[in-house]
Amino acid sequence: MRDQIDLLATVTVLGVLEQAYFAMQVIYARRKYKVSPPETTGHPEFERTFRAQANCSEYFPIFISLLWVAGIFFHQAGLTRKCLSSSWEQLSPLLPGGGSSGSPCSSAGAWLSPRAASPGQGVTAVCGLLYLYTRLRYFQGYAGAAQGRLGPLYASAWLLWVLLGLALAGLLAHFLRPRSSTWMAALVWPLQLHGAW
Numbered sequence: 001m002r003d004q005i006d007l008l009a010t011v012t013v014l015g016v017l018e019q020a021y022f023a024m025q026v027i028y029a030r031r032k033y034k035v036s037p038p039e040t041t042g043h044p045e046f047e048r049t050f051r052a053q054a055n056c057s058e059y060f061p062i063f064i065s066l067l068w069v070a071g072i073f074f075h076q077a078g079l080t081r082k083c084l085s086s087s088w089e090q091l092s093p094l095l096p097g098g099g100s101s102g103s104p105c106s107s108a109g110a111w112l113s114p115r116a117a118s119p120g121q122g123v124t125a126v127c128g129l130l131y132l133y134t135r136l137r138y139f140q141g142y143a144g145a146a147q148g149r150l151g152p153l154y155a156s157a158w159l160l161w162v163l164l165g166l167a168l169a170g171l172l173a174h175f176l177r178p179r180s181s182t183w184m185a186a187l188v189w190p191l192q193l194h195g196a197w
Helices: 002-033 044-077 079-094 104-112 119-144 146-176 182-193
Strands: none
Touching: 002 044, 002 119, 044 119, 044 146, 119 146
């Protein structure tokens, strides 16, 4: 079981460490600009650092929830290989040599995760790492100047939408599968009584 969630757990721990880094930056800014708690106003650089940390903290529960749901259910749905194959078929004619080397899906697990974790978990973990990187860039940009936050903000929002899409695709595939029919049986049972199912 652990080898099925190790990438998600690693991204989660990195996210927690990033949140701790942001909190430490607020502490350093408080000391530098002599803003004692519970004050949240003072020097503009302190206020930007404080707001950047608060914003990152506000989005962190959303990110962690989507990361785990997408990582578990998108993997279980078996959709990754199909998505990668479809993407490769659309992309291969654009590559030098026309993509004649074949589909990368046979080695998808290797390039998404060197230790043969599931490709779905790998896709989700890569999205998670990119999200953490864009949040770091957001924090640094916002602490420097308010306009510096916009590019990374849009990128991190886009990555949250991607994670949401992966989570929804995985959940839909999970619940629409005949073998995962616990709640579906309860819905279908009245139809079976009336002979409609």
